[in-house]
Amino acid sequence: MKEILHQQLSQALQTLHYPAVEILLEKPKVATHGDVTTNIAMVLAKSVGKKPREIAETIIQELKIAQTIISSIEIAGPGFINFTFADSFIVESSKKVLIEGKNYGKNSSGKNIKVNIEWVSANPTGPLHSGHGRQVILGAVLANILEWNGYDVTREYYFNNAGNQMRNLAESIYARYCELCGENIQFPGDGYHGEYIKTIAQEIFNEKGKRITDKNYFQKKGEEWCFANIKNILTKLNVVHDVFYNEDSLYKNGKIQEVIEKFRSLDLIYEKDGATWLKATTLGLENDRVIVKNTGEPTYRLPDIAYHCEKFLRGFDVMIDIFGADHIATIPDVLAGVKALGYDTTKVKVIIHQMVSFLRDGKQVKLSKRSGDAYTLDELIEDVGKDAVYYFFVMRSANTHLEFNIDLAQQQSEQNPVYYLQYAHARIASILRFAEEQNFESKNFSAILHATNFSRIHEKEEIELLKLLLDFPEEIQKCSISYEPHHLTVYLREVAETFHKFYHAHRVLSEDKELMKARLALCIMAKIVIANGCIILGVEPKEKM
RNA sequence: GUGCCUGUAGCUCAACUGGAUAGAGCAACAGCCUUCUAAGCUGUAGGUUAUUGGUUCGAUUCCAAUCAGGCACACCA
Numbered sequence: 062m063k064e065i066l067h068q069q070l071s072q073a074l075q076t077l078h079y080p081a082v083e084i085l086l087e088k089p090k091v092a093t094h095g096d097v098t099t100n101i102a103m104v105l106a107k108s109v110g111k112k113p114r115e116i117a118e119t120i121i122q123e124l125k126i127a128q129t130i131i132s133s134i135e136i137a138g139p140g141f142i143n144f145t146f147a148d149s150f151i152v153e154s155s156k157k158v159l160i161e162g163k164n165y166g167k168n169s170s171g172k173n174i175k176v177n178i179e180w181v182s183a184n185p186t187g188p189l190h191s192g193h194g195r196q197v198i199l200g201a202v203l204a205n206i207l208e209w210n211g212y213d214v215t216r217e218y219y220f221n222n223a224g225n226q227m228r229n230l231a232e233s234i235y236a237r238y239c240e241l242c243g244e245n246i247q248f249p250g251d252g253y254h255g256e257y258i259k260t261i262a263q264e265i266f267n268e269k270g271k272r273i274t275d276k277n278y279f280q281k282k283g284e285e286w287c288f289a290n291i292k293n294i295l296t297k298l299n300v301v302h303d304v305f306y307n308e309d310s311l312y313k314n315g316k317i318q319e320v321i322e323k324f325r326s327l328d329l330i331y332e333k334d335g336a337t338w339l340k341a342t343t344l345g346l347e348n349d350r351v352i353v354k355n356t357g358e359p360t361y362r363l364p365d366i367a368y369h370c371e372k373f374l375r376g377f378d379v380m381i382d383i384f385g386a387d388h389i390a391t392i393p394d395v396l397a398g399v400k401a402l403g404y405d406t407t408k409v410k411v412i413i414h415q416m417v418s419f420l421r422d423g424k425q426v427k428l429s430k431r432s433g434d435a436y437t438l439d440e441l442i443e444d445v446g447k448d449a450v451y452y453f454f455v456m457r458s459a460n461t462h463l464e465f466n467i468d469l470a471q472q473q474s475e476q477n478p479v480y481y482l483q484y485a486h487a488r489i490a491s492i493l494r495f496a497e498e499q500n501f502e503s504k505n506f507s508a509i510l511h512a513t514n515f516s517r518i519h520e521k522e523e524i525e526l527l528k529l530l531l532d533f534p535e536e537i538q539k540c541s542i543s544y545e546p547h548h549l550t551v552y553l554r555e556v557a558e559t560f561h562k563f564y565h566a567h568r569v570l571s572e573d574k575e576l577m578k579a580r581l582a583l584c585i586m587a588k589i590v591i592a593n594g595c596i597i598l599g600v601e602p603k604e605k606m
Numbered sequence: 607g608u609g610c611c612u613g614u615a616g617c618u619c620a621a622c623u624g625g626a627u628a629g630a631g632c633a634a635c636a637g638c639c640u641u642c643u644a645a646g647c648u649g650u651a652g653g654u655u656a657u658u659g660g661u662u663c664g665a666u667u668c669c670a671a672u673c674a675g676g677c678a679c680a681c682c683a
Contacts, residue, residue: 456619488643
């Protein structure tokens with residue numbers, strides 16, 4: 062819809078011999094400022110040497126746009142040019158919602174761009190805790206959004222099932238197992254204290270009795286149990302990864318060694334105290350870093366660097382990593398290493414979300430992993446349901462500290478923002494059920510399109526709703542450009558609100574069948590947008606509440 | 607001490623990346639159900655955007671300093 066304006070404005074700049082500045086068309090915050098606004102007159106003021114309002118005047122003179130498209134053009138404030146679309150143009154444009162239906166909102170801004178999104182990536186040493194939820198949801202929704210923008214998305218989970226942490230897991234399970242066997246052995250100092258360790262030990266004990274001493278067996282069992290647990294939770298949340306990338310494969314196919322050799326040839330490593338160091342300081346960082354310990358084992362940095370190089374070699378144009386703020390320190394080293402190896406790290410987009418605190422009965426829930434009484438993600442889903450988990454985790458920008466109010470999420474009441482959205486959808490569904498009883502079509506969109514006299518739509522509340530529905534594709538694009546899914550929740554809340562307002566102002570079912578059909582079409586369009594939005598957000602669009 | 611994030615209404619947060627009168631939800635107060643779902647709608651009240659400077663036509667947004675909170679500063683990931 063904006064294309065016409067864009068083209069006309071740049072044409073005007075040309076004929077007026079103004080410099081070709083970038084033309085920004087924005088939606089004003091206040092409705093009385095029209096549907097679209099541009100600030101070019103103010104931008105031009107300095108270089109042209111005239112007052113913004115005068116410039117705006119000259120530009121407007123040059124515009125040739127039919128009254129049937131733009132009903133009014135105004136100069137306002139310091140020099141904004143405000144455009145208002147003609148109602149008939151809005152109504153006409155809105156037909157595309159019905160035409161595209163389930164696909165309405167999709168766009169091709171990411172066409173032919175391969176993006177890899179890597180997230181969750183928890184090692185199989187225990188269940189996901191509730192704090193993990195933010196990352197799980199953020200990544201899942203972002204991946205959906207990218208897909209709706211036409212990106213070729215690969216969802217990836219990177220894990221490590223070797224090394225210290227896994228040994229620790231094995232030792233912890235072994236200690237619990239020994240307890241079950243009646244032996245008293247010292248529980249490892251940095252062991253995992255969670256109840257699940259006892260569960261795993263019990264399972265092994267039940268199955269095998271007292272005979273096991275092979276630590277590898279405990280590690281294998283522990284890994285299996287933890288991974289099954291993690292995957293089970295992800296399944297509950299409908300999170301599906303295309304690739305599970307095992308860090309170990311980087312050793313097997315020699316990629317780790319390759320990276321070391323390359324660093325060596327670039328004179329970026331040295332030996333000290335029996336360890337191998339990366340000269341991070343020559344790459345502009347604070348300190349040099351160990352990449353191979355004196356035990357011969359690499360630190361996380363080396364495989365991480367190799368892994369990112371691998372992603373480049375696999376041909377991704379954009380690589381997204383999602384981390385919690387507690388992992389922030391690991392990023393600069395890894396990226397510096399990857400860059401030193403000749404890769405364009407601007408293609409790596411690291412999203413860091415701040416920590417989450419949970420509120421129950423007005424008090425903070427403790428998340429201590431060590432004490433073993435961690436509040437797991439599974440328990441959170443149990444407490445508030447999948448829909449609320451999705452909505453609450455995604456409704457805030459990633460870089461604010463999130464307060465998750467369990468009491469609120471649990472409430473089946475008007476206070477809960479998830480229900481507001483679902484209620485609007487259910488309400489529409491209810492209207493459509495009534496209409497169906499009277500033999501009105503509500504499923505076959507193209508039939509509706511042909512049978513509807515759209516010119517019957519002209520009330521203020523109807524036009525307002527349509528305008529908002531027409532913003533949907535742009536909202537989705539906005540979310541992907543900024544990698545910020547929370548904009549979508551703000552938008553959808555507004556759609557629901559605008560629908561409720563329409564609902565209260567006008568009856569849909571009526572004796573005037575033509576009007577009724579037109580309003581049913583409007584309802585269906587609103588339903589399409591809310592449903593599509595809900596699907597992206599992982600929230601179920603309910604037919605009944 | 608250093609790095610990153612944050613500070614906006616009583617509470618939880620937006621503000622389209624520099625635009626016009628800073629907006630929502632919850633909580634508070636006052637209204638609206640013999641008609642399609644009141645999990646809704648309408649209205650009232652609530653602000654020196656932590657503080658102080660700077661940049662410019664214009665700052666919640668950018669820069670600097672200060673104050674406050676969170677996270678991280680390993681041969682753990």
